Amino acid sequence: MDLAKVTVERLIEAARRAQAQAYAPYSSFAVGAAVLGADGRVFLGCNVENSSFGLTVCAERNAVAATLVAGTRPAAVAVVVNGKTVAPCGACRQVLAEFDPGMPVVLASATHDSHEVMSLDALLPGAFHFEKP
Numbered sequence: 309m310d311l312a313k314v315t316v317e318r319l320i321e322a323a324r325r326a327q328a329q330a331y332a333p334y335s336s337f338a339v340g341a342a343v344l345g346a347d348g349r350v351f352l353g354c355n356v357e358n359s360s361f362g363l364t365v366c367a368e369r370n371a372v373a374a375t376l377v378a379g380t381r382p383a384a385v386a387v388v389v390n391g392k393t394v395a396p397c398g399a400c401r402q403v404l405a406e407f408d409p410g411m412p413v414v415l416a417s418a419t420h421d422s423h424e425v426m427s428l429d430a431l432l433p434g435a436f437h438f439e440k441p
């Protein structure tokens with residue numbers, strides 16, 4: 309799926325708004341994510357840290373949950389951080405692959421005017437896919 313330039317810009321702007329809500333008192337690494345739903349709506353997620361570090365949940369997975377709760381499915385995602393762009397962590401890549409292994413992933417910075425668009429299958433080759441025996 310190729311994303312139109314206007315769609316990429318819309319997702320980055322939404323992810324920047326989500327990043328502003330991040331709860332990251334321990335790492336100060338605020339992450340915002342915006343998922344484009346299959347129906348065209350956009351859903352936000354931010355990282356939510358916890359003093360029990362293992363309970364921290366990433367922005368991408370929170371945005372996926374918001375997408376599903378709204379009754380649609382993820383079709384693309386944008387991730388925004390401060391400074392140099394970062395790709396979703398391995399866990400989030402697997403969660404996103406559940407819905408579309410070739411999903412477009414927009415990597416953007418809140419502090420630099422640059423971004424790149426990657427395909428999820430380039431970020432997670434050989435994603436796990438359960439098939440009933």
Ligand SMILES: [Zn+2]
Pocket residue numbers: 366367368369396397398399400401
């Ligand atoms: Zn993650």
